[in-house]
Amino acid sequence: MNSRLIELAERRERLVAKIAAQRGELARHVVPLKGVFAVADKGVAAVRFLQRHPGLVAGAVGLFVALRPRRALAWLGRGWSLWKLVQRLRQRLGSI
Structure with a gap:
């Protein structure tokens, strides 16, 4: 039974090391996309803000119609x- 536990512990250790290597590789691949994700996050935040404040959207449309374009x-x-x-x-x- 001990040999089975040792085998499982060794396998777990190899898998944990493999996962750590994969995480590192994934992190290196994601770095160039960080700026793109930041822009997308700001866009999503803007849409959510407008969804929470529909009066602002209606007011802006009303202003646009009332004034010349x-x-x-x-x-x-x-x-x-x-x-x-x-x-x-x-x-x-x-930041202060």
Whole structure:
């Protein structure tokens, strides 16, 4: 019975070593995709934000319809710039 336990322990040790090697290889392959995943995560977060705040979407569409499209796009650009500024400030203040 002891020889069976020793055999199983050795097999387990080999499998654990093989798994560790596979994890390392997988980590090396995933590194180049890290930036792509970060962008995708931000997109998913934006969609979820809009889903939680449908009033913002309706307001933006209403504003776009009420104003001329050119003016609405100009305001959209200003809003986007303001949003990015707020995000940068939050990031810098959060790191203090």
